Amino acid sequence: MKKKFYIFAALCLINCTVLAQDKNNIDQEFDLLKAPISPASNLLGFSQSDIDKPTDVSAFMASLQTATNSFSQLPSNYAIDIAPFWLFKKESLEDITTKGLGISRGKKVLKETLVLSFAVKNTDTISNNFNPTSTYAALGFRFSIYRGKYDKTTNDKLTTITKLQKTKLAYMKIKHDEVYDKLDYEIKNDSQQRENLYKGYNYNDQSPKNKFYLETLEKKADSLSSIIEEKIEKQLESKKMLEKLKNVNVTDNQKLIDEEERAKQSEMIDDEITKIAKEFQISRVNFTWDIAGGISSEFRNKNFNNSKVYNSGIWTTLGYTWEKSGSLLGLVRYLYNPDKIFALENQVNNIDNVSTLDTGVRYIIGKSQSKFNCSVEVIYRSVLSPNTIDSSWRLMLNADYAILKNQKLTFSFGRNYDGTTTKDGNLIAALGFVVGFGNER
Structure with missing residues (x-):
């Protein structure tokens, strides 16, 4: 055909x-x-x-x-x-x-x-x-x-974009540093709570009431284990991102800016880059x-x-x-x-x-x-x-x-x-x- x-x-x-x-x-x-x-x-x-x-x-x-x-x-x-x-x-x-x-x-x-x-x-x-x-x-x-x-025009605009990107990458590094440290503390705290659940429990008591209490403790332990696993995954993601950002420099002034202000400035950076890109020609x-x-x-x-x-x-x-x-x-x-x-x-x-x-x-x-x-x-x-x-x-x-x-x-x-x-x-x-x-x- x-x-x-x-x-x-x-x-x-x-x-x-x-x-x-x-x-x-x-x-x-x-x-x-x-x-x-x-x-x-x-x-x-x-x-x-x-x-x-x-x-x-x-x-x-x-x-x-x-x-x-x-x-x-x-x-x-x-x-x-x-x-x-x-x-x-x-x-x-x-x-x-x-x-x-x-x-x-x-x-x-x-x-x-x-x-x-x-x-x-x-x-x-x-x-x-x-x-x-x-x-x-x-x-x-x-x-x-x-x-x-x-x-010259391309160089000037790329220099501006590069400066904006460096600032945003610095904010990203600070954020992931904070997330990593916070998760590390929470994981240790949750693990300690899971370990403390069984303190004082009498394993020799075989009464129905005590067995029911053990089942309740095991459910709480399983719930904490799931929470810990999720936080470990998030921590690993932040660690991978921090590895990519290892060459990014962060100034002392940037570290002092609070999370809400960083988020606001990051949004302004995105808007500025978008504005430049709309009119940009290489x-x-x-x-x-x-x-x-x-x-x-x-x-x-x-x-x-x-x-x-x-x-x-x-x-x-x-x-x-x-x-x-x-x-x-x-x-x-x-x-x-x-x-x-x-x-x-x-x-x-x-x-x-x-x-x-x-x-x-x-x-x-x-x-x-x-x-x-x-x-x-x-x-x-x-x-x-x-x-x-x-x-x-x-x-x-x-x-x-x-x-x-x-x-x-x-x-x-x-x-x-x-x-x-x-x-x-x-x-x-x-x-x-x-x-x-x-x-x-």
Whole structure:
């Protein structure tokens, strides 16, 4: 029986979205959706930009796109990107601090920036690049070797959050110290009471009255044993928490604050952190370096059992970001195209196994903390296989605007490599919507 690939992809999108939304209820989120990054959609030719700017990633990101037709048709291109480190991270005290997130390189950066990308493309008779009876799917990856440093605004807000967190952790340590000591006293007191229950009891008296009295004492002892066990469990929980808080420093002034005042101040700290987080954007500047790649397949007649490799590739993006004057990015990308390649305008190349090398630059206009960014991108595609086909090029103008936190509207317009889809035969226009989930830090 034939299985429709787009049905499967839609179900995956729905399930992943529900998972991500459930996870969002845990903590206050940061706005991390600085720029759409989807290596899989790069391979299928419907990404907003081929040259992506490295950013801190969402745990889960979904994007929908429609192209041309006056934007009157339903979205036909879908992409899902997940960051395994953030999506499946364990909850711990380290997750609520900012320590380590400012590191620009190293093994931890590789894990935190790794993105696994999935994309699906459906087309119509307008496009000459893809077979309208087929569905195309791609798998990709991306990670940062250098992810840049926090800009001044990010550093200032993180410093404020760190100070607030240290104060709250100190209050937590004081509270658990008090709870541990109080439970320790109560456990010893209850144990002594249980031991004293049988003092003076005459075990030689076998009268019914004395036996009934013994049963009463045993019930009281069992009740005290249950209470003691519950308090021991609570004491062990406090001990574990104190072990996690062993490096937290507590000042003498903080120790003098009474429990009611500490609870009030802890609530105020939570409110202040939430207020900062609502407007907070993690932005990075200076040098960045990304590696990405992937592979795509064509599913003929939208059938899993009838497929072939469409293309595959690997690429790197290097760039530099300034706080006030935007970003300059460069791309080097190798693509392997079995069976055919679309490097000529409106023509399908029938030469098998052709490899290409893309080189290009992109300049993004916009401050590091800006909600609106626009860019211009130019890429030259050279053919590595001699005596085959001519080279081609791509010129794109891109714009994106953060309409809400972790929600971005994108627009791209320009000339694609194959030069298809609109009236004059060499322009492409696309409108997209991107949403990110699971951005607690």
